[in-house]
Amino acid sequence: MNQALKERQFEIYLQPKVHLITNEIVGAESLVRWNHPTLGLLAPGSFITIFEENGFITKLDAFVWEETCRLLRKWLNEGRNIFPISVNVSRLDLLDSSFFQTITSLVKKYGINPKMLNLELTETAYVKRYDEIKLVTDKLRDYGFSIHMDDFGSGYSALNMLQDIAVDTLKIDLNFMSGFAESGRGRNILSSVIRMAKWLGLPVVIEGVENEEQVAFLKSIGCTVGQGYYFSKPLPVDKFVQSLKENEQKVKPSEQIESSFSPNGLVNIEDFWSPTSAFNLLFNTLQEASAIYEYHDNNLELLRANNSYYELLGIQRENLYFAGTHLLDYIHSEDREQFVMNLPIDESMSPVKHTFRRLVSADRMICLHSQVHFLAGDSERKLYYASISKIQVVAD
Numbered sequence: 001m002n003q004a005l006k007e008r009q010f011e012i013y014l015q016p017k018v019h020l021i022t023n024e025i026v027g028a029e030s031l032v033r034w035n036h037p038t039l040g041l042l043a044p045g046s047f048i049t050i051f052e053e054n055g056f057i058t059k060l061d062a063f064v065w066e067e068t069c070r071l072l073r074k075w076l077n078e079g080r081n082i083f084p085i086s087v088n089v090s091r092l093d094l095l096d097s098s099f100f101q102t103i104t105s106l107v108k109k110y111g112i113n114p115k116m117l118n119l120e121l122t123e124t125a126y127v128k129r130y131d132e133i134k135l136v137t138d139k140l141r142d143y144g145f146s147i148h149m150d151d152f153g154s155g156y157s158a159l160n161m162l163q164d165i166a167v168d169t170l171k172i173d174l175n176f177m178s179g180f181a182e183s184g185r186g187r188n189i190l191s192s193v194i195r196m197a198k199w200l201g202l203p204v205v206i207e208g209v210e211n212e213e214q215v216a217f218l219k220s221i222g223c224t225v226g227q228g229y230y231f232s233k234p235l236p237v238d239k240f241v242q243s244l245k246e247n248e249q250k251v252k253p254s255e256q257i258e259s260s261f262s263p264n265g266l267v268n269i270e271d272f273w274s275p276t277s278a279f280n281l282l283f284n285t286l287q288e289a290s291a292i293y294e295y296h297d298n299n300l301e302l303l304r305a306n307n308s309y310y311e312l313l314g315i316q317r318e319n320l321y322f323a324g325t326h327l328l329d330y331i332h333s334e335d336r337e338q339f340v341m342n343l344p345i346d347e348s349m350s351p352v353k354h355t356f357r358r359l360v361s362a363d364r365m366i367c368l369h370s371q372v373h374f375l376a377g378d379s380e381r382k383l384y385y386a387s388i389s390k391i392q393v394v395a396d
Contacts, residue, residue, distance in 0.1 A: 001056045005063060009035050012067045013234035014085070017205055017227045020219050025244070027084045027118070027205075029227065030068040031234050032060065057090050064088070065106055069117060071237060073110040080244075086118035086148055094121070094133045104143060114144035120171065122150045141166055148205070152193075170197055174208035174228075191221045195294065195303065198222060198381065222296070222381070289313075289388040293327070295343060296381040300327040303383075312390055313360050332357035332365065343384065344374040355391070367391040 004010065010032055017027035034042040051057040065087050075082045093099050107114050119140060137147055148169040172193065190206075197204045206218055209228030218226060235243065289312040292304040328336055335356035342352045351373045359365050368388055375383040 001051070001054075002059070004034070004036075005059060009037070010060065010063060011035055011236065012064055012071070013236055014240040015227060015234040016232050016240075017225055018231045020215060020224055020226050025083060025247070026225060027086065028240070029086045029120070029234075030064055031088075032064050033234075052090065052092065055092065058092050058096055061088065061090060061093050062102060065103060065117070069106045069110040069112050072112050072116055076111075082116060084116050084118045084146065086120045088150070089119045089121050091122075091128070091133070094136050095129060100136060100139055103140070103145070115146055118146045118148055118169075120148045120150040138166060141168070167202070169203045169205060171205045171207060174206060174210075174214060187217060194221050194223050286387075291386050291388065292375070293384045293386060294381060295340075295377075295384065298328070298340070300340075302327060309388065312388060313358075313366070315360065330359045332359070343372060343382070345382070346377075347374055349374060 011034075013031045013033050014028045015031060016025045017029065018024070019026050032044055034047055036042050048057065051060055068085050068087050072082055072085060089099075096102075103117075103119075104114075106112075107117060121137070141147055146168040147166070148171050149167045150171045152170040152172050170193075172190065174190075194204055203225070204223055205225045205227060206223050207227040209215060209218070209226040209230045211230055215226065215230060232243065286306055287308060289309040290306050291302055291309050294301045294303050328340070331339055339354055339356050342354060344350070344352050351371050354370045354372065355367065356370070357365050357367050367390070369391055370386045370388045373385045375385050377383050
C-alpha cells in the first residue's frame, strides 16, 4: 500500500454538485480510485474498508486532501472560476493528534481559502469518542472550514445530533431511503428532513440522484443542490476539466455559491423543533386548537398541531402526519382565495382573522374561525401559527 502511494497508483476523481434549478455546477466531491497494476481500476468499495481496518486510510486521505488543494491552486493560477471541493474525513483522521495541523498546513501551503475545501464527515464518525471529535470539528469551523455531515439520517441518532453538533451542511444519500420510488414513505421522510433543515438554516445536498423523476421531486420540496450519476459519474481530473470547458457557462462563480446552498432570510427558530423547549411545552398544553403551517408555492402544509386541533377537526393524528399537504384543497373553493390573500406577509403585520369553511370528510364540512400569526419566512416560504375554533357544522 505504501509502495502504491509512493508510485502514485492512487488518483482523485471529481463528481460535480449541481444546482437543480439553474443546472450550474456549484461544487464537487473529490473521490479516490486505485490504478492497480494487475487488477486494473478499483473503486473505493474494493479497498476502503481494509484501509480503515489497518490504519492506512489516514495516509490515503492526506494524499487526497493534498491533491485536491494542489488542483484548486492550479485552477486559481489559471484564472478559472473555482468552487468548493469536498473531501472525506474519517473518524481515524479526526482522532489523529496531527490532523488539525495537517489540514490547516495544506491550505496554507497552497494559499487556499479554507471555505474552498469542504470537509465531509459521516454521521457515524460521531458515535464513538464524541467529545473529542466535537472539539476537533469546532476548531475546524473556527478556522474557516465548512463541515458537511455525510450520510445524514443513516444512523440512529441523526436528529438528536443536530442539537449538539455544529455543522454547515447536511448531505443525504437517496439510497438510504428504502422504497423511494416504490412508495411515498421515503419521500415523506426526506420532505420532512428538508423542511426541518430549512427552518434551522442548514443547507442540504442530495447525493445518489439518478433520474429525472428524482430531480423533479427534489425541486418540489425545495432542495436546490444535487449530486449523482444523473448529472455525471465521477471523472478523472482531465476529463472533468474538459467537461467544465464545454459547459463553462454552467459554472457558478465562487462568490455567488453561498447563496446556492443557504436558505437566506430565514430566522433562527430552533425552539420550534426542540421537544423540550418552552414553546413546545406551551404549544402542546394549549386548550385551543393550534397549528403551525408552512406556505410556499401556493401550498399550505401542516407542520405541527396539538391534540386540540385533531379533536376539533375529528381527524386521527396518524392520518394527517404525513398527509398534511395541500391543505388549501380542503378549504371551500369560495373561501380559498380570500384566505390566501389575507395571510400576513411579514412580522410587521398584526395577526389576521379568517372565517372559512373546511372539508373534514367526504360529506362533512365545518365552519371555522382562525387567527393567523406570522412567525418567520422569506419571499418564497413563510411559517405561520394559527389558533382555530369551530363555529358550526355545514352540510356538504
